[in-house]
Amino acid sequence: MAAPKTLFEKVWEQHVVAEPAGEPPILYIDLQLVHEVTSPQAFEGLRLAGRKLRRPDRHIATVDHNVPTTSAQDRLVIADQIAAAQVNALRKNCAEFGVEFFDVQDRSQGIVHMIGPELGATKPGMTIVCGDSHTSTHGAFGALAFGIGTSEVEHVMATQTLSQPKPKTFRITVDGELPFGVTAKDIILAIIGEIGTDGATGYAVEYAGSAIRALSMEGRMTICNMSIEAGARAGMIAPDETTFAYLKGRRFSPQGTAWDEAVAQWKTLPTDEGATFDRELHIDATELAPGVTWGTSPGMYANIDGTVPTLNDAKTEADKKSFARAYEYMDLKPGTPMSDIKVDAVFVGSCTNGRIEDLRAAADIVKGQHIATTVRAMVVPGSQAVKRQAEEEGLDTIFKSAGFEWREPGCSMCLGMNPDILSPGERCASTSNRNFEGRQGRGGRTHLVSPEMAAAAAIAGHFTDVRKWKQ
Amino acid sequence: MEPINVLTSTAVPLPLPNIDTDQIIPKQFLKRIERTGYGDFLFYDWRYNLDSPAKEPNPDFVLNKPEYKGSQILIAEKNFGCGSSREHAAWAINQYGFRAVIAPTFADIFFSNAGKNGIILVRLSEDDVKTLLDRSTKNSKHEITINLEAQTVTDNEGFSAHFDIDPFRKYCLINGLDDIGLTLRHVADLDKFEAKHDKEFWSAPKGAM
Numbered sequence: 001m002a003a004p005k006t007l008f009e010k011v012w013e014q015h016v017v018a019e020p021a022g023e024p025p026i027l028y029i030d031l032q033l034v035h036e037v038t039s040p041q042a043f044e045g046l047r048l049a050g051r052k053l054r055r056p057d058r059h060i061a062t063v064d065h066n067v068p069t070t071s072a073q074d075r076l077v078i079a080d081q082i083a084a085a086q087v088n089a090l091r092k093n094c095a096e097f098g099v100e101f102f103d104v105q106d107r108s109q110g111i112v113h114m115i116g117p118e119l120g121a122t123k124p125g126m127t128i129v130c131g132d133s134h135t136s137t138h139g140a141f142g143a144l145a146f147g148i149g150t151s152e153v154e155h156v157m158a159t160q161t162l163s164q165p166k167p168k169t170f171r172i173t174v175d176g177e178l179p180f181g182v183t184a185k186d187i188i189l190a191i192i193g194e195i196g197t198d199g200a201t202g203y204a205v206e207y208a209g210s211a212i213r214a215l216s217m218e219g220r221m222t223i224c225n226m227s228i229e230a231g232a233r234a235g236m237i238a239p240d241e242t243t244f245a246y247l248k249g250r251r252f253s254p255q256g257t258a259w260d261e262a263v264a265q266w267k268t269l270p271t272d273e274g275a276t277f278d279r280e281l282h283i284d285a286t287e288l289a290p291g292v293t294w295g296t297s298p299g300m301y302a303n304i305d306g307t308v309p310t311l312n313d314a315k316t317e318a319d320k321k322s323f324a325r326a327y328e329y330m331d332l333k334p335g336t337p338m339s340d341i342k343v344d345a346v347f348v349g350s351c352t353n354g355r356i357e358d359l360r361a362a363a364d365i366v367k368g369q370h371i372a373t374t375v376r377a378m379v380v381p382g383s384q385a386v387k388r389q390a391e392e393e394g395l396d397t398i399f400k401s402a403g404f405e406w407r408e409p410g411c412s413m414c415l416g417m418n419p420d421i422l423s424p425g426e427r428c429a430s431t432s433n434r435n436f437e438g439r440q441g442r443g444g445r446t447h448l449v450s451p452e453m454a455a456a457a458a459i460a461g462h463f464t465d466v467r468k469w470k471q
Numbered sequence: 472m473e474p475i476n477v478l479t480s481t482a483v484p485l486p487l488p489n490i491d492t493d494q495i496i497p498k499q500f501l502k503r504i505e506r507t508g509y510g511d512f513l514f515y516d517w518r519y520n521l522d523s524p525a526k527e528p529n530p531d532f533v534l535n536k537p538e539y540k541g542s543q544i545l546i547a548e549k550n551f552g553c554g555s556s557r558e559h560a561a562w563a564i565n566q567y568g569f570r571a572v573i574a575p576t577f578a579d580i581f582f583s584n585a586g587k588n589g590i591i592l593v594r595l596s597e598d599d600v601k602t603l604l605d606r607s608t609k610n611s612k613h614e615i616t617i618n619l620e621a622q623t624v625t626d627n628e629g630f631s632a633h634f635d636i637d638p639f640r641k642y643c644l645i646n647g648l649d650d651i652g653l654t655l656r657h658v659a660d661l662d663k664f665e666a667k668h669d670k671e672f673w674s675a676p677k678g679a680m
């Protein structure tokens with residue numbers, strides 16, 4: 001019998017094209033997702049070298065990072081000339097190189113990491129790359145998916161491969177039932193808080209355990225999405241019935257007998273009994289609480305019923321220095337109860353938490369209530385499909401009645417490349433993935449939370465424990 | 472990519488951990504479609520006084536201190552380059568004039584991007600990095616030599632350390648090699664693999680190929 005293998009090893013081995021002596025293995029890439037920000041220089045590189053895309057059919061492109069979210073009209077004629085030129089460059093490049101492109105008002109437009117799964121382009125066992133660090137999202141389907149830089153984007157365009165050192169393996173097992181009010185976002189924030197923002201550097205992480213198995217695909221995507229925030233090369237979850245049910249009938253999913261054959265193949269992917277990992281970590285889901293980041297790194301995390309940590313809580317000298325700098329940037333005093341922190345802005349959206357389930361959860365909290373007078377709040381659906389679905393369910397009405405702005409799809413205030421940014425000093429409860437200095441706008445202060453926690457903060461005007469939320 | 476082997480230079484100390492790519496180059500410069508012209512935007516939010524209309528250089532930030540002008544080596548603490556995959560961070564570092572960064576650890580994607588742009592990333596122990604940071608902070612004339620062939624870092628105050636680097640990455644840096652060309656040497660293997668792999672319809676992004 002063959003030696004037991006991990007999910008990662010199986011996917012890796014099925015994609016090794018060559019293992020030249022003294023060089024990293026050459027890995028075949030099944031799908032590259034392309035967006036406006038990290039692709040223009042790659043297309044230009046191809047043009048200068050007289051190269052073509054080896055496999056245009058293994059590429060899908062859309063616009064997400066810098067498109068305005070205010071109105072359809074603002075997106076068709078983008079006021080920011082530099083952003084408009086970048087979007088136009090992608091349009092022209094896709095036409096010239098033969099890449100299928102979902103333009104700004106296309107029914108399938110959305111954040112790249114939303115539309116891959118929605119189209120059924122993301123499938124178990126595939127290798128998927130994109131010039132974006134949150135490509136790890138697609139690992140929720142049992143794909144090996146990771147972010148790359150623009151030189152590598154060009155490399156994949158030209159060769160459909162990457163020269164890749166093999167990462168080590170790391171299994172994070174989350175067992176037990178999640179308490180009420182605790183979400184996938186809280187699981188991943190707790191993991192990053194535990195292992196640190198470089199805790200998984202050099203590893204492909206597999207998330208396992210009963211708490212992971214119990215999650216929907218949306219929840220699994222939230223977890224894999226933020227793997228990069230722990231430094232991981234990739235995050236993966238074994239495909240199961242939940243995965244297959246999500247994919248069945250989607251536009252690019254196999255149909256008929258091909259579907260059955262694909263499912264049979266996918267069922268061979270989960271980690272074999274007895275397979276070993278380079279590293280293991282166990283988390284007890286029953287002990288988790290809703291979390292809020294307090295500082296300028298996703299690892300600076302506290303439970304909602306906790307306080308901003310003191311310098312004594314810093315584990316190393318480097319952490320102490322980071323804490324001190326974060327107190328100042330975030331304008332917070334150590335020891336402050338998290339629930340005393342007031343917010344000025346609330347952002348619900350992003351490739352981390354801009355899916356239909358996230359919007360439903362936030363709508364449940366705000367239904368029949370109104371945001372605090374001191375707060376501005378917006379919901380930015382992650383894709384056109386999510387926006388349509390939410391509108392069919394009447395979620396847009398719930399949000400608008402509660403005082404939220406209801407926007408067009410895109411990355412928006414997650415990184416503020418478009419006009420959706422915080423003002424200096426503004427404090428935001430955000431369902432996104434990074435709380436770095438200036439991430440949502442220069443001087444802006446970001447606290448990462450789940451959609452439920454963001455929604456509750458919008459109503460209360462400060463962070464509040466959703467476990468005690470009264471309708 | 473410009474070949475590089477031995478680099479001797481003064482160094483800019485940036486004694487902070489987890490310097491993310493949003494700090495190295497903020498988002499607003501990612502809208503450009505060019506590959507050059509990023510050097511002026513390196514560490515933009517820290518480097519310029521953005522509250523003033525003239526956006527004059529912030530005199531307290533190390534890159535603006537005249538004594539550190541022209542340095543080709545940057546030294547920082549752990550997890551340098553974490554966050555976004557933007558290669559603009561590597562372009563900005565390179566185009567500012569840095570040819571090497573020394574730190575205890577680097578984030579994965581940045582590590583890869585730096586290699587594609589001929590930037591030497593040197594991983595030393597936290598203690599060694601602290602020694603070099605302290606010396607460069609105290610003395611802007613503190614001079615460091617990185618020898619890629621020998622995999623050593625030395626300075627003009629008696630410091631000496633060995634560093635590890637993947638042999639293939641070292642070979643590419645020393646020879647300034649273009650990656651796509653290297654892969655295309657294996658095009659026969661690729662053709663063969665792809666013909667077989669295409670039949671695995673589950674792997675096709677758009678249904679059966």
